[in-house]
Amino acid sequence: MKKNIQRLGKSFFIIVAVSVLLFQSGCGFKDIDKRIFVLSIGVDHTDNEERPYRVILKLAVPSGSIKQSGTEYTYLVGESESFSTAIRNLKTQTDKELDFGHAKVIVFGEDILHHELEEIMDFFLRRRDIQLVSWVAIGQPSAENVLKAEPESEMAGSHALFNLFDQNGVESPLVVTTYLFDFRRRVLERGIDPILPVLFANEDKKRIDVNRAIVVNGNKKRVELNPKQTTIYNLLSNNSKRFDVRVKNDDLNFTVAIDTSNVHFHINTETKQKPIIKMDIEMVGIIQEADVYTDSSKLQTYSKATSKTIEEDVLEVLKKFLEEGVDPLGFGVRYKATRLHNNKRNEEWQELYPKVTFEVNAKASLKSTGVIE
Numbered sequence: 274m275k276k277n278i279q280r281l282g283k284s285f286f287i288i289v290a291v292s293v294l295l296f297q298s299g300c301g302f303k304d305i306d307k308r309i310f311v312l313s314i315g316v317d318h319t320d321n322e323e324r325p326y327r328v329i330l331k332l333a334v335p336s337g338s339i340k341q342s343g344t345e346y347t348y349l350v351g352e353s354e355s356f357s358t359a360i361r362n363l364k365t366q367t368d369k370e371l372d373f374g375h376a377k378v379i380v381f382g383e384d385i386l387h388h389e390l391e392e393i394m395d396f397f398l399r400r401r402d403i404q405l406v407s408w409v410a411i412g413q414p415s416a417e418n419v420l421k422a423e424p425e426s427e428m429a430g431s432h433a434l435f436n437l438f439d440q441n442g443v444e445s446p447l448v449v450t451t452y453l454f455d456f457r458r459r460v461l462e463r464g465i466d467p468i469l470p471v472l473f474a475n476e477d478k479k480r481i482d483v484n485r486a487i488v489v490n491g492n493k494k495r496v497e498l499n500p501k502q503t504t505i506y507n508l509l510s511n512n513s514k515r516f517d518v519r520v521k522n523d524d525l526n527f528t529v530a531i532d533t534s535n536v537h538f539h540i541n542t543e544t545k546q547k548p549i550i551k552m553d554i555e556m557v558g559i560i561q562e563a564d565v566y567t568d569s570s571k572l573q574t575y576s577k578a579t580s581k582t583i584e585e586d587v588l589e590v591l592k593k594f595l596e597e598g599v600d601p602l603g604f605g606v607r608y609k610a611t612r613l614h615n616n617k618r619n620e621e622w623q624e625l626y627p628k629v630t631f632e633v634n635a636k637a638s639l640k641s642t643g644v645i646e
Contacts, residue, residue, distance in 0.1 A: 308370045309332050311376040312332065315330075316382065318384040329421075332367075355396075377404060377407050377432075394453070394457055409451050410471070423478065445484075448470060465601070466488055469487050473485075489599075511535070514535075515533075528563070536553070548625045567643075568642070580636055
């Protein structure tokens with residue numbers, strides 16, 4: 274009797290489950306031929322107060338064959354009072370559903386930096402289909418110019434900006450990589466300032482240069498770094514292990530290729546009247562170019578000259594950060610993390626940072642003068 278009841282119960286459960294599935298509404302899934310993929314998003318600021326945001330979407334146009342010629346990309350451009358409204362309006366300009374799952378680059382126009390960054394990035398953080406590992410950059414002369422640039426080396430269905438930032442296509446100490454999640458952290462966290470790479474599109478839109486960066490602090494102040502300063506920043510933040518150093522003085526004139534590098538710093542506030550940031554830099558490299566004869570027996574001399582040059586370059590950049598009142602390296606975060614917590618640590622650091630002095634100790638070890646003697 275119990276077995277019959279159990280069998281009837283199982284049969285009833287199966288019938289109910291099947292019935293529920295039959296009456297379920299369709300899910301949100303759309304076939305791939307009903308979707309179009311957004312590769313990158315651009316945002317420029319307009320002078321229109323009613324529609325202040327100009328949103329640009331770069332879309333990949335699917336092709337039946339890799340060898341097929343013709344248009345590989347298309348663009349949607351619209352202006353609105355908010356990002357959400359702009360995206361909704363742009364959907365009416367295409368016959369396919371916009372898919373943001375492959376959007377890995379967000380480019381802001383330079384004028385955006387004059388406005389509240391928290392409000393600007395809010396949309397990108399709330400949407401579940403925009404990746405937090407998307408790269409964020411500044412576009413010059415505008416985000417639209419950068420996104421509409423199509424370098425001749427760009428392949429169909431790919432994106433030149435992907436290769437610039439993912440460190441697989443291009444490995445350069447001049448490229449600063451900032452992720453969306455890190456950009457948010459830097460905007461909200463006290464003690465570290467956001468830094469964004471600068472993308473510049475030339476007039477014919479056939480080339481994109483990325484060899485500079487911009488630091489933004491909480492007061493909307495912008496500090497632009499030239500290529501040399503950008504390289505030093507990547508070195509100090511341990512984002513790049515390889516870079517070139519030009520050593521030039523009265524007796525020596527050569528270029529060193531650094532293969533590996535490591536940077537550590539310590540904040541000493543035992544005497545609050547004169548806090549000290551001690552920075553140790555270790556590097557290994559070889560001489561790859563020289564205007565004078567180089568003797569392999571003098572590698573120690575060349576190493577000392579390289580160390581001195583690095584110390585001077587690093588001190589120049591650190592003093593620039595201090596004079597401009599910006600902190601992209603996170604000295605303030607390190608100070609708060611290495612002291613017992615209280616509610617005044619941030620205020621303490623704001624008072625200490627202008628008084629900081631830097632002590633840089635660079636140790637370069639050159640292994641050879643190259644393959645020629």
